[in-house]
Amino acid sequence: DQQVKQNSPSLSVQEGRISILNCDYTNSMFDYFLWYKKYPAEGPTFLISISSIKDKNEDGRFTVFLNKSAKHLSLHIVPSQPGDSAVYFCAKTGGFKTIFGAGTRLFVKA
Amino acid sequence: DTGVSQDPRHKITKRGQNVTFRCDPISEHNRLYWYRQTLGQGPEFLTYFQNEAQLEKSRLLSDRFSAERPKGSFSTLEIQRTEQGDSAMYLCASSLLKTQYFGPGTRLLVL
Numbered sequence: 650d651q652q653v654k655q656n657s658p659s660l661s662v663q664e665g666r667i668s669i670l671n672c673d674y675t676n677s678m679f680d681y682f683l684w685y686k687k688y689p690a691e692g693p694t695f696l697i698s699i700s701s702i703k704d705k706n707e708d709g710r711f712t713v714f715l716n717k718s719a720k721h722l723s724l725h726i727v728p729s730q731p732g733d734s735a736v737y738f739c740a741k742t743g744g745f746k747t748i749f750g751a752g753t754r755l756f757v758k759a
Numbered sequence: 760d761t762g763v764s765q766d767p768r769h770k771i772t773k774r775g776q777n778v779t780f781r782c783d784p785i786s787e788h789n790r791l792y793w794y795r796q797t798l799g800q801g802p803e804f805l806t807y808f809q810n811e812a813q814l815e816k817s818r819l820l821s822d823r824f825s826a827e828r829p830k831g832s833f834s835t836l837e838i839q840r841t842e843q844g845d846s847a848m849y850l851c852a853s854s855l856l857k858t859q860y861f862g863p864g865t866r867l868l869v870l
Contacts (some may be wrong), residue, residue: 650809683858
């Protein structure tokens with residue numbers, strides 16, 4: 650039962666353009682959603698989160714959108730930079746248990 | 760550096776041997792989690808501690824796996840009689856509330 654799905658295994662974007670990473674989820678019991686970024690040989694790094702009572706949260710170049718009716722989450726990065734190249738995981742949590750998607754590898758080309 | 764630390768970063772062992780990993784959480788965090796990550800997958804939840812109490816264990820955590828958090832500070836994850844299928848990245852995370860902060864992980868290779 651895959652409760653968090655990231656259907657795009659990879660995404661390639663030109664530097665300066667917008668990167669949009671998508672995530673679908675099932676089981677709305679979880680009320681908090683997060684995005685993590687992971688570089689090779691490192692642990693995931695927390696990026697941004699959103700509570701289910703909101704539909705948008707913004708932090709600098711990163712914005713997360715939550716569409717509860719569609720059970721869809723997206724992360725926008727604008728402008729994209731080569732240093733953003735990494736694997737991005739979306740996750741949902743209702744407390745202690747956090748469920749992660751399989752990740753989307755983002756390539757930002759200079 | 761006051762982040763989550765894990766030791767060792769890499770471990771190579773032969774099948775059947777026991778291994779133990781250590782995690783030191785962010786000092787003020789009372790919640791500690793262990794995850795396992797394999798290639799092409801996101802982290803999979805293994806177990807959760809609140810202070811020294813182990814409150815939840817995943818079905819992924821077979822009888823060969825045991826985790827402890829004495830005194831509610833650092834935690835250890837032991838795998839007994841390792842199997843090749845145990846090869847993975849083992850991640851530790853800690854939190855005060857809902858946002859978990861991860862360590863760099865321990866990469867285990869079982870030959």
